[in-house]
Amino acid sequence: MPHRERVLMGPGPGNPHPEVIEAFGRPVLGHLDPDFLSLLDETNDRLRQVWRTANPLTFPVSGTGSAGMEAAFVNVVRDGDAVVVGVNGVFGERMCDVAARCGAEVVRVEAPWGTPIDPEALLAAHPDPAVIAVVHAETSTGVRNDIAPLADRPDGALLLVDCVTSLGGIPVEIDEWGADLAYSGTQKCLGVPPGLAPLTVSPAALDRVVERPRSWYLDLNMIARYVSGEGARAYHHTAPISMIYGLHAGLGVLLEEGLEASWERHAACGQLLHDGLEAMGLELFAAEGHRLPELTTVWVPDDLPAELDDAAIRARLLGDYGIEIGGGLGEFAGRVWRIGLMGHTARRRNVTLFLAALGEILGR
Amino acid sequence: MPHRERVLMGPGPGNPHPEVIEAFGRPVLGHLDPDFLSLLDETNDRLRQVWRTANPLTFPVSGTGSAGMEAAFVNVVRDGDAVVVGVNGVFGERMCDVAARCGAEVVRVEAPWGTPIDPEALLAAHPDPAVIAVVHAETSTGVRNDIAPLADRPDGALLLVDCVTSLGGIPVEIDEWGADLAYSGTQKCLGVPPGLAPLTVSPAALDRVVERPRSWYLDLNMIARYVSGEGARAYHHTAPISMIYGLHAGLGVLLEEGLEASWERHAACGQLLHDGLEAMGLELFAAEGHRLPELTTVWVPDDLPAELDDAAIRARLLGDYGIEIGGGLGEFAGRVWRIGLMGHTARRRNVTLFLAALGEILGR
Numbered sequence: 072m073p074h075r076e077r078v079l080m081g082p083g084p085g086n087p088h089p090e091v092i093e094a095f096g097r098p099v100l101g102h103l104d105p106d107f108l109s110l111l112d113e114t115n116d117r118l119r120q121v122w123r124t125a126n127p128l129t130f131p132v133s134g135t136g137s138a139g140m141e142a143a144f145v146n147v148v149r150d151g152d153a154v155v156v157g158v159n160g161v162f163g164e165r166m167c168d169v170a171a172r173c174g175a176e177v178v179r180v181e182a183p184w185g186t187p188i189d190p191e192a193l194l195a196a197h198p199d200p201a202v203i204a205v206v207h208a209e210t211s212t213g214v215r216n217d218i219a220p221l222a223d224r225p226d227g228a229l230l231l232v233d234c235v236t237s238l239g240g241i242p243v244e245i246d247e248w249g250a251d252l253a254y255s256g257t258q259k260c261l262g263v264p265p266g267l268a269p270l271t272v273s274p275a276a277l278d279r280v281v282e283r284p285r286s287w288y289l290d291l292n293m294i295a296r297y298v299s300g301e302g303a304r305a306y307h308h309t310a311p312i313s314m315i316y317g318l319h320a321g322l323g324v325l326l327e328e329g330l331e332a333s334w335e336r337h338a339a340c341g342q343l344l345h346d347g348l349e350a351m352g353l354e355l356f357a358a359e360g361h362r363l364p365e366l367t368t369v370w371v372p373d374d375l376p377a378e379l380d381d382a383a384i385r386a387r388l389l390g391d392y393g394i395e396i397g398g399g400l401g402e403f404a405g406r407v408w409r410i411g412l413m414g415h416t417a418r419r420r421n422v423t424l425f426l427a428a429l430g431e432i433l434g435r
Numbered sequence: 436m437p438h439r440e441r442v443l444m445g446p447g448p449g450n451p452h453p454e455v456i457e458a459f460g461r462p463v464l465g466h467l468d469p470d471f472l473s474l475l476d477e478t479n480d481r482l483r484q485v486w487r488t489a490n491p492l493t494f495p496v497s498g499t500g501s502a503g504m505e506a507a508f509v510n511v512v513r514d515g516d517a518v519v520v521g522v523n524g525v526f527g528e529r530m531c532d533v534a535a536r537c538g539a540e541v542v543r544v545e546a547p548w549g550t551p552i553d554p555e556a557l558l559a560a561h562p563d564p565a566v567i568a569v570v571h572a573e574t575s576t577g578v579r580n581d582i583a584p585l586a587d588r589p590d591g592a593l594l595l596v597d598c599v600t601s602l603g604g605i606p607v608e609i610d611e612w613g614a615d616l617a618y619s620g621t622q623k624c625l626g627v628p629p630g631l632a633p634l635t636v637s638p639a640a641l642d643r644v645v646e647r648p649r650s651w652y653l654d655l656n657m658i659a660r661y662v663s664g665e666g667a668r669a670y671h672h673t674a675p676i677s678m679i680y681g682l683h684a685g686l687g688v689l690l691e692e693g694l695e696a697s698w699e700r701h702a703a704c705g706q707l708l709h710d711g712l713e714a715m716g717l718e719l720f721a722a723e724g725h726r727l728p729e730l731t732t733v734w735v736p737d738d739l740p741a742e743l744d745d746a747a748i749r750a751r752l753l754g755d756y757g758i759e760i761g762g763g764l765g766e767f768a769g770r771v772w773r774i775g776l777m778g779h780t781a782r783r784r785n786v787t788l789f790l791a792a793l794g795e796i797l798g799r
Contacts, residue, residue, distance in 0.1 A: 075470055076462040084676060087463055095459035095677065098440040099451055099628050101759045106439055133630070134498045134652060137672040141652045169651045258673060264463050266497070266630060266675035285649050287533045288498060288505045308501040309622060311630035312448060313459065314678065395465045 077389070078421055081397035082210045082366060083236065084258035084265050085413035087321070091263050094320035095313050102310040110319055111310065115298065117322035121238060121261075121330060122253065122271045124245035130298040131267035131318055132254065132289065133311050136235040139254025139268025141169055142289040143231050144202075146272075146280045147252065150174035152201035155228075157181075157188035161211035161400050162233055166204050173285060175202075184212045184403065185368070187361045190220035202229045208237035210259075211400045213357040213368035213409065215241065222249045229276050235259060238269065239325055240337040240365035240413060251276035257314075260337065260365055262414030263321035266314040321414075338364045340412045340422055347426040351435050356407050365417065367410045368399075372433070381405045384432055392428040441753070442785055445761035446574045446730060447600065448622035448629050449777035451685070455627050458684035459677050466674040474683055475674065479662065481686035485602060485625075485694060486617065486635045488609035494662040495631035495682055496618065496653065497675050500599040503618025503632025505533055506653040507595050508566075510636075510644045511616065514538035516565035519592075521545075521552035525575035525764050526597055530568050537649060539566075548576050548767065549732070551725045554584035566593045572601035574623075575764045577721040577732035577773065579605065586613045593640050599623060602633065603689055604701040604729035604777060615640035621678075624701065624729055626778030627685035630678040685778075702728045704776045704786055711790040715799050720771050729781065731774045732763075736797070745769045748796055756792045 079086045100107040111130075118129050132139045144166070148154060154175035156166045159182040167177045178197045182188045193203055203224055205216050215237075221230050229251040234243050240260030245253055251273040258265035272291065284290045288308065296305040325333055341364020345355060348369050356368035371381045381398060382405070388394045399407030412421065443450045464471040475494075482493050496503045508530070512518060518539035520530045523546040531541045542561045546552045557567055567588055569580050579601075585594055593615040598607050604624030609617055615637040622629035636655065648654045652672065660669040689697055705728020709719060712733050720732035735745045745762060746769070752758045763771030776785065 074461055074464075074474075077464055077468065079463065079465060081465050081467075083673060084463055084465060092460055096456055097438055099443065099448055100438075100441055101443060101445050101448060102629070103445075104441065104753075104759060110438075134502065135673050135675060138498065138652045141650065165651070172647065172649050172651055256673065258676075264675070264677040265466070265673040266678055283536065285536050286505065287529070287536055288502045308499050309447060309620065309629040311499060311628070311678070312622075313628040313681075314630055314675070317677070389468075395468060 075393060078394045078424065079416055080411050080421060080425055081395045082409045082411050083256065083413060085262065085411055085416035087264050088262040088324045088415045090324050091317045091321045094316040097316045099312050102312065103304060103306065107312065108304060111298065111315060114315055114319040114322065117319070117326060118269050118271070120326060121322060122243060122245045123247065124271050126245065126271045126273050127299060128277055128291070128295055129271040131315060132270045133308065134268055135265050136254065136256030136268050137165070138289065139256065139270050140166065140233060141286065142268070142270055142291070143252040143254050144169050144173045145284045145286045145289055146291045147202060147229055147276055148173040148175045149201070149281055151176055153178055153197045153199065154202045154204060155180060155193055155196045155200045157193055157205035157216060159186060159188050159212065159214060159216070160184055160206065160209035162206045162209055162235070166206070166233065170204065184401070185214060185356050186358045187214055188216045190217050193221060194224055199225065200228045202231050204231040206233040207243065208234070208241065208363050208366065210236045210366055213363050213366045215361050215363050218248050218250065229279065236363065236366055239333055241363065242334055245271055257318055257321065259413045261318070261321050262324060263317050266311065267318055337412065337417045340417045340419060341365060341367060343419065343422045344410065344412060344426070347422065351426070351430060351433070365411060365413045367412070369408050369410065371406055371408060381408070387432050388428060394425060394428055439757060442758045442788065443780055444775050444785060444789055445759045446773045446775050447620065447777060449626065449775055449780035451628050452626040452688045452779045454688050455681045455685045458680040461680045463676050466676065467668060467670065471676065472668060475662065475679060478679055478683040478686065481683070481690060482633050482635070484690060485686060486607060486609045487611065488635050490609065490635045490637055491663060492641055492655070492659055493635040495679060496634045497672065498632055499629050500618065500620030500632050501529070502653065503620065503634050504530065504597060505650065506632070506634055506655070507616040507618050508533050508537045509648045509650045509653055510655045511566060511593055511640055512537040512539045513565070513645060515540055517542055517561045517563065518566045518568060519544060519557055519560045519564045521557055521569035521580060523550060523552050523576065523578060523580070524548055524570065524573035526570045526573055526599070530570070530597065534568065549578060549720050550722045551578055552580045554581050557585060558588055563589065564592045566595050568595040570597040571607065572598070572605065572727050572730065574600045574730055577727050577730045579725050579727050582612050582614065593643065600727070600730055600777070603697055605727065606698055609635055621682055621685065623777045625682070625685050626688060627681050630675065631682055701776065701781045704781045704783060705729060705731060707783065707786045708774065708776060708790070711786065715790070715794060715797070729775060729777045731776070733772050733774065735770055735772060751796050752792060758789060758792060
């Protein structure tokens with residue numbers, strides 16, 4: 072089966088760091104092997120550094136980012152709990168769906184796609200919410216929502232943050248924010264293929280975990296007995312060994328570069344791309360001041376030659392240049408592009424290549 | 436971090452086929468890339484051959500074997516449904532836990548650990564069950580439960596089978612059994628590292644999927660729109676690309692060998708091990724006639740020298756020989772060993788090595 076190489080500039084996965092693919096070649100160990108448990112412990116230590124947290128329960132959920140979302144909600148939401156959710160894109164919508172399946176009374180706080188959620192509106196939405204949930208980096212719109220103001224929330228409200236597209240790419244400060252539950256995905260700014268969802272859980276959230284969550288697979292009571300370093304490890308499910316090797320290696324690359332240096336690299340690449348697109352006469356979609364550097368959204372020009380449209384341009388990028396970008400979602404399908412610069416993909420070379428390729432196709 | 440190589444003769448993971456690790460090196464593609472979708476389709480075709488089924492909805496769940504179990508139950512169980520579960524080990528117990536969290540009224544049909552479930556007892560347990568569930572190969576005891584007699588069950592009862600440790604190792608015949616839902620894990624007889632749970636769903640089961648399952652991540656209504664070959668693929672969650680490369684390659688190795696040849700290889704290795712252990716004076720744990728070749732259980736001898744016990748012997752196997760085997764679970768912890776010969780590990784050489792190493796340690 073032929074298998075081409077791509078420059079992955081869609082909404083994720085990005086290209087993995089070469090060291091990650093190398094790590095996939097490590098000999099497979101059993102999930103209770105002392106050597107594997109040391110590597111898992113070190114992976115979780117690295118995650119705590121990247122999350123900027125001291126939370127003891129910090130580990131990769133054995134599933135992709137959406138499994139992280141489900142793990143965050145299913146463990147703390149009880150029937151009838153008020154859960155305030157910020158909704159300004161697909162992933163805020165997904166949170167509402169997941170929370171409702173967990174039995175929540177969902178209180179939506181909306182903002183138009185492309186604009187950020189007002190943190191004050193989240194805080195004012197309900198007098199006594201069990202959870203306030205918001206997406207930090209909305210992958211569907213390229214918008215950054217402010218999390219820091221949510222530190223001043225009512226007692227008893229857990230703060231749940233989706234950091235799938237933010238972790239490693241822009242500042243994430245779990246302990247400074249006082250966030251209680253946060254999850255990410257490996258395939259975005261961490262530079263690892265998809266398959267795991269790093270999760271961090273504050274002691275306060277752990278105290279609130281329901282006795283028997285609706286999900287057995289994601290039950291934190293049981294998983295904590297395997298992943299936490301105390302005493303004998305109790306088998307829960309078989310850990311995805313090779314993926315954890317990859318994550319361990321990807322976090323190593325990130326921490327060797329330095330978290331701040333990675334944020335700066337993402338910021339610089341994003342700025343170059345934003346400037347280049349505007350110089351080409353294109354209009355950015357996300358509200359100024361809330362644009363993600365790692366995921367840029369831009370309107371498909373409406374003065375295209377007759378033979379070109381969204382799909383034709385993306386097909387030419389993929390076919391002629393081996394560059395993947397993403398299309399718009401929902402009502403913006405066909406009208407917006409989503410261009411990722413995440414993890415290993417966030418290099419100046421890729422910005423230059425993409426802008427030149429798009430220029431050739433558009434004749435600008 | 437040092438990283439030793441092991442001969443993985445525990446209850447799983449086994450050693451992966453070298454071709455699988457090679458496949459992990461394939462360039463990562465996006466989950467909507469046409470090249471990736473072709474590879475996913477071919478993976479699912481290969482799975483249908485291995486499952487011996489024509490079920491259109493056959494694909495790897497993005498989680499380990501237990502995620503497959505949860506996917507099977509959470510999609511078809513409604514509040515108050517009678518779910519008959521065969522319980523003769525840890526994984527039958529786990530089914531009861533998972534089914535109860537899905538709202539089932541669980542009807543247990545028990546057999547002592549080490550002995551098989553009576554299929555007639557499963558059929559007689561409830562007049563009108565929604566689901567009859569049983570583990571084909573009990574990894575905790577090394578027992579094979581008979582599935583074929585369950586083809587003659589009451590109309591309307593879905594047959595749900597755990598094939599985590601059986602698929603690829605002993606005959607699994609989904610369509611001949613009339614099984615409606617079955618799942619496996621990659622890290623056993625398929626020779627792939629842990630991380631995915633192959634699942635197959637009959638059209639009858641698909642008709643019974645609840646409108647909005649309790650799990651968003653495992654919702655078959657939505658996943659089917661991504662994995663099924665018809666028309667445009669709707670994004671649900673980001674597929675674990677590299678793990679699917681590995682599964683694709685592992686299934687290729689298995690089908691090139693031939694499914695029957697793989698069953699024969701596992702049977703021959705298991706027989707050699709059983710004979711060798713008995714020749715050494717050890718007593719097998721699982722009931723004769725129901726012993727799995729790929730997972731052998733044997734009593735820890737009770738006439739050991741004072742300095743040796745279960746843990747000391749397993750530590751010497753691991754430390755001096757790099758061989759991992761498993762200990763007993765539940766009341767058999769410390770009293771039984773579980774020795775796997777799964778997938779790539781199921782080679783005569785490994786049987787010979789293990790028996791010789793154990794003989795050196797025991798002085799027999």
